[in-house]
Amino acid sequence: MSSNYRITYNVDMVFCIDATGSMGGVINMVKNNALHFFNDVTQAMARKNKTIDKLRVRVVAFRDYIADGDDAMLVTDFFSLPEQTADFERCVNSIEAFGGGDDPEDGLEALGYAIRSNWNAEGMKKRQVIVVWTDATTHDLGFGASAPNYPSRMAKTFDELTAWWGDCQNSGYINQNAKRLLLFAPNGPHWNVISDTWDNVIHFPSVAGKGLGEYDYEQIIDSISNTI
Numbered sequence: 001m002s003s004n005y006r007i008t009y010n011v012d013m014v015f016c017i018d019a020t021g022s023m024g025g026v027i028n029m030v031k032n033n034a035l036h037f038f039n040d041v042t043q044a045m046a047r048k049n050k051t052i053d054k055l056r057v058r059v060v061a062f063r064d065y066i067a068d069g070d071d072a073m074l075v076t077d078f079f080s081l082p083e084q085t086a087d088f089e090r091c092v093n094s095i096e097a098f099g100g101g102d103d104p105e106d107g108l109e110a111l112g113y114a115i116r117s118n119w120n121a122e123g124m125k126k127r128q129v130i131v132v133w134t135d136a137t138t139h140d141l142g143f144g145a146s147a148p149n150y151p152s153r154m155a156k157t158f159d160e161l162t163a164w165w166g167d168c169q170n171s172g173y174i175n176q177n178a179k180r181l182l183l184f185a186p187n188g189p190h191w192n193v194i195s196d197t198w199d200n201v202i203h204f205p206s207v208a209g210k211g212l213g214e215y216d217y218e219q220i221i222d223s224i225s226n227t228i
Contacts, residue, residue, distance in 0.1 A: 009045075010054045010123035011228055012078065014114040018107065018134035019061040019074070020100030026133050026184075027097050033217050034089040038081040040217075044225035052228075055081045057088060058117055061095045062110035065144025068099040072106060072149065075113050100136070107138035108190060112155050115164045116173045126178040127228045131220075135206050137188035158190065165198050180227040184220075202227065 017027060033040065042052050056078040065072040074095065079088040114130045141158050144150055155161040165179070166172020183203040185191040195203035202223070 007050045007125060008053045008123075009050060009125045009127055009228060010120050011041075011052050011127045011129065012056045012058070012117065012120050013129045013131065013224070014058045014060060014117055016060045016062060016107070016110040016114050016130060016132040016134075017095065018063075018105055018136055019095050019097055020063050020105060020136065021097050022100075022135055023133070024097035027092075027095055029217050029220075031089075031092050031095075034092040035085060037088075038085060040221050041224060044221050045228060048225060050225075050228065053123065054120065056120060057081060058114075059088075059091055059095075060110045060113045062106055063099045064105050064139075065109070065147035065150050069147065070149055071099060072144070072147065073109065073113070073151075078118065103136055104139045104143075105134065105136045106144055107132065107134050107136070107185070108141045108158070108161060109144070109151065109154055112141075112161055112164065113151075115161070116153075119174060119178075121175070126175060127180060128174050128178040129180045129182065129224065129227055131182045131184070131224065133184045135186060137186060138190045140190075158193075162198065182223055182227060 017030065019027060038055060041055065045052055058078045059074065059076045061074040063072050076091055081088065111132060119128050120126065141155060141161055155164055164173050166174060166176055179200050181198065181201040183191055183195055183201060184206060186207060187205050195201050
């Protein structure tokens with residue numbers, strides 16, 4: 001006998017998007033699907049007998065503080081979907097793939113911004129999901145600290161960033177039961193340490209410098225819904 005019971009979730013998601021030149025394919029994918037994102041996620045959830053009560057999405061588009069200056073980091077507030085879908089779409093459409101300088105980018109700073117989001121604490125069932133899309137390795141945390149626009153409240157070391165993510169002894173900035181991290185990122189010193197030692201992380205390795213075209217939209221939606 002089938003059940004009409006539905007698990008209801010309040011879901012916050014942060015998209016950390018590498019916005020350098022080689023990432024045009026992923027950025028275009030996000031742009032092309034921003035308008036349909038809420039319906040696509042909720043339909044994928046419904047197939048798993050889950051219902052989203054509230055969905056909010058935040059965007060962190062990152063490049064390189066040293067190479068890209070004021071264009072190094074775009075950080076938005078949360079958009080409530082579907083009510084603010086048009087605003088979300090305009091934000092995503094404003095992101096262009098350019099810059100980056102050397103191969104590593106400032107992905108750890110983007111992750112720091114994401115972890116310290118203003119997460120929704122309401123509801124019995126919550127998911128706080130960070131998705132990182134990049135085809136680059138990452139600089140050491142603080143590599144770009146000499147840039148005038150480098151954030152003053154950023155974690156000073158990788159160990160501090162790890163503490164922000166938290167564990168059973170350290171609550172960090174994100175709900176320990178609700179948190180999930182999806183890494184669409186190449187194998188490399190920092191990304192691999194995160195996938196090997198942080199909890200609630202799923203890593204989809206990509207090829208450095210080759211974009212992320214191999215991860216199509218349906219796979220990403222399915223991966224997101226599986227973590228919720």
